[in-house]
Amino acid sequence: MEENEVIGPKSRDRDIEGNKIYRFLKLNSFDELEMDYTRSYLSPKNYFLPFKEDLVTYSLQDKGWEQEINYTIHPRVIVGMRACDINALLKLDQVMLKSAYPNPYYFARRKNTLIIGLDHEPLEDCFCKSMNSDTAFHGFGMFLTDIGDKYFAAINSDTAFIILNRFDAEEITDEDRLLFKAEKKKIELKFKTQVNITILPELMDLEFESEVWKKWGDKCLSCGTCAMVCPTCYCYGMEEDIDLSITKAVKRRFLYSCNLLDFAAVAGGHNFRPDAGVRLKYRYYHQFRGFMEAFDQSLCVGCNRCGNACLAGINPKAVIDDLIETETK
Amino acid sequence: MKIKIDRPINIEIKHMTRVEGHGDIKIRVENGKLAECVWKIVETPRFFEVMFKGLPIEMAPILASRICGICSISHALASARAIENAMQIEIPEAAQKARVLAKHAETLQSHTLHLFFLIAPDFLNALSVIHVIKSNQRLVELAAMIKGFANNASDLFAGRTTHPVVIKIGGLTQVPRKKQLRELAKDLNVTIPYLWEALDVFKKFELPDFTRETEFVSLKGGDCYPFIGGDLVSSDGVRKKEDEYLAMTNEYLVDFSTSKFTRLSRESFAVGALARFSNNYDLLHPKAKEVAGMLNIKPGDFNPFFHNLAQLVECFHVIYESKDMIAELIDSDTSEFSIPYKPEQCEGVGVVEAPRGILYHYYRLNKDGKIEEADCVIPTSQNHANIYYDLQSFVEKLIAQGKGEEEIGHLAQMLVRAYDPCISCSVH
């Protein structure tokens, strides 16, 4: 605790109905950790892709400048990430590490973070099973499943193993294995929300001009919330700033959202996507179709955070169902 | 043999600088006699009392804070308190403490701004702090650090430095977390030595010698130096309850000013740091008393320029008291910081000591929780009459001393500045 920064689910606020609102925040002690949390309002993605991140600092002098780039990241532990969040990271890895121009900032964070995953019973609106993201096999240091009075731990890294040995860990017995299987089964059966994704890429193309987009677009506030809370949305923008003495400059990256008005604006004030509905469509298009084309999987992991956070009530399940319905009509 | 030449003096200062708001000074001396001497408020009124009408009560503190950019926290507090008093609700203890701390932060903020930025240039022969940076850099650094701390504290306890966001009816929207409090406490300990260092600079300033006896009006603290709520007292022996504020202020209109004037037992009275100091000296933090001793100021001193010394004493008071209160808050349960309320038909008064003196807000509400009538009495408007009479007597004294036009103009402005008038606020 003293040496490493520990991040975990905490609740500070309650919604109107009195339910706790969880967020991944820095823990000051393990007592603050709420292992029985449901779903965090925001995904923990910002611990890998911060909302704002200084990429390069410059010191300016006369005609020129010097640049300083630093990837130093202090090690960090994140406790309680869900399988879908871990899968989301794996998808981000595809973009950030496995494709052209890997992102060293992300790489440094990824390398210096120990992830302790945690299974849970799905909420009413989780559809990660449909997105094949309800279980995680790698991408974590340790993964815990609650089997009654103990946790079943899957270990994936040496560091995690060392940590585990500090607690009174026991060897897994056959009985535990059974309990574990039963628990997994129970979780699997609990999924209520399903989204038919097999036909999605095709559907996206067929329904490109669909009225459905306009209908949902009219509700959309173009506030970018969905992308901000999503564990996989990674679009960003760049900004540069100079200090008041004109001696220091910084290049900064900030996460952006394709739902925001000026996302696709170019020269002469032309905007490729002036309508909220069109922008909404592009977010879904990227999640379910574009990413599929590039990496053979959809970007969405089915956590429904966007649906939960969207004040206007726009959620993938409803939108996709709507699309399917108009398509079959 | 002395030859006395009576040159007519004609001073007209339009929109006096280094004060908050718009005020003019006009002085005319003919045949060696003071013919005219006015302190004229030309600020355009915004009619806040009218703006409040018909608004739901939860908007009151938000709107109230916009009365003044410098003492916005005081206005929000007075406003919330008035409505809470009206509905007879008592806010949780943690919220009470956090509110006082917000108040302290504002007092420190406002006093340092006034002392370092507005007053100090007069004594350092500079037009403004911009020039002081060159001549006396250390002083500006000190100001930056002290005020920086005060800003942080305001951010923490009020949400931001100007126009607070956490003050709501029934308490606060949140109180700082323990960790934040601990960090602030660290910050505070770093700041205290700066204040002492600044004291050495201010000790050297030579204040003009001038006294005009007056009546001091302020809140009276029970067991601590008063900032929020309490009895209203005057040094002439008047003592009233919060809701009898009208008997304390007696507002009246004069034709040369858009701000109202006030009176109590005499032609004018004074509010502010010096009045508070005079009426509540015993309740000051021991360190603050020590500072008062070093500055040679005692209760019952009437030199208006001592106002600034009293402010300095209060800076020490609030910072030391904040230190204790933050420690208390860290050790206490802060989970309760707001209570629910139900609007009803009622009326109430809230009084706080703003940095510039006692501030009253009054509201009458209807049963739907809408404001039907509002009244705000601002410290500076209570001071205007006092400034007005001080100015006359001060200028007369200066004429008698044979001072020239320029010097009179300069000193007259210094006198007005000493009161730290907040004019836009007084007109509101």
Add this chain to the structure above:
Amino acid sequence: MKYLGITLERPKIGIFDFTGCEGCQLQIANNEASLKDLFGLVEIVNFREISSERRDDYEIAFVEGSITTDSETARLKKIRKQAKILVAMGACACSGGVNNLRSRFSLPETIKEVYGEHHIDSGPVRKLKDIVPVDIELPGCPVSKNEFEWLVRNLVLGITPQFPTYPVCVECKQRLNSCVVDMGMICLGPITRGGCNAVCPRNRFGCWGCRGPSDEVNFESLMEIHIKRGFSEEQVVERINFFNTFSGIFK
């Protein structure tokens, strides 16, 4: 001062106030730590609130407050004539701000209420744009000190600044806040221009829209959201009208 070999002029700045609380000006003085750099970057020739220096050779004028009297109108016109760039600073200057709340009542009624039969010189509340052309509007009540400095830096570099086009929600998420609408409050964040770093929601307090509309505003949806959560239309409208920043686009 030089930037990539370009010599930067040190622009002369005047800061002026009209009918308002002077909170916006205070924000400028409030950044003590950077005040020295600020004074190095620009030359402040007129700033009544903190300086006795008064010169009229300013190039950039920052103007705070709304306009309510004829003498103010004349003074503003004079400032406009001198300044190459005129910046309306704060909600009062950009939209009239809270001052507009009194426009719900007639002027004679208003004066009588506060001053009785006493004569007071006052007219309707007007924003700067009603009287003179305004080059840049720095939004907020009060303006944010960071944004002010950012604007100054841009002006010194000769760059036309681009204010955020997105709503407060974006920054609210970035600060990891819980949504105050979920917590049962009204919030205008989804329609209000970002840039304030979501100070209000950060402090568990719904946004009041002091910065005016973002580039895309969906009133219908905002209304629907709040009505669904049990607020009345009147409550939302009251909120939207509070700072008057949405006037013109919201009926």
Add this chain to the structure above:
Amino acid sequence: MSTKIIQHDINLEPFMSKSPDFNRKSILMQTERSFKSEIINIITLTALEKLFHIRISDHFERENFSFLPGQFVMLHLPGCGEVPISISSSVSNKEYIELCIRKVGKVTGMIHRLEPGAIVGIRGPFGTHFPVQKMTGCDVLLIAGGLGIAPLRSPIYWINEHRSKYRDISIMYGARDPDQVLFDYQFEEWKKIYGLKLLTIVQNAGKNWKGRVGLITDLFKEITIDPENTFAIVCGPPVMFKFVCAHLSDVGIPRHRMFVSLERRMHCGMGKCCRCNVGSTFTCLDGPIFDYWTVMNLKEAI
């Protein structure tokens, strides 16, 4: 818990010691490092456009820098911003690169204020290029509208340097006003020395303009196209290449042999920011040079 996690300082890991090689895309490198480069010369072309000669300061990096016609660099002014700009010079010019920049906004406006000697940053090159090797043995039609001539200079130089490998080369160039015609000082050289056919046309003729007046598509009347053996490169505003490409496919040139350069707002040039993303296609990685078939199948490309 008292296990201190070992910190991985990727600043120290071996890949950092290699010099960044932007054409080898697979290794992890300092993607944000710009080459320090000096503006060595500035040529004012029109009121809005200037041509900058930019020389990478570091000797080693300059040697290493190589690109192909059609690629772009990210030009960076610290504290001001970074913009994608097509390289407008010959690939064999190892001394400096030429960038033709139109003043439209924040960064480009600032670049226009700079003077020789100023140090700017260059990242790149990025993006796809015109398949100039594939075009050997064929006619090449280069069609530019307005600023579109800038990215065409690089293939023009290339073709000249390998002139014998190509058959007939025609350049069609249209501008709005005569004073917006860029690089006219090079036209004679192109025609005479390079042996190219060059046709220019303007929309609004002024007093001094003696050449053709009309739209760029009018120029088709003056050339004969051998559709079987022609490649076309089209650069310019979307409306223009829409019309031009439509005409070309009418003539019979297959769509996959027409190439266009798309423009999108770019913040990274590395396929991360998604600003230039059209569906699953990134203008910066898969483009900016696309064949027209792909463009037509891109949703919302033009």
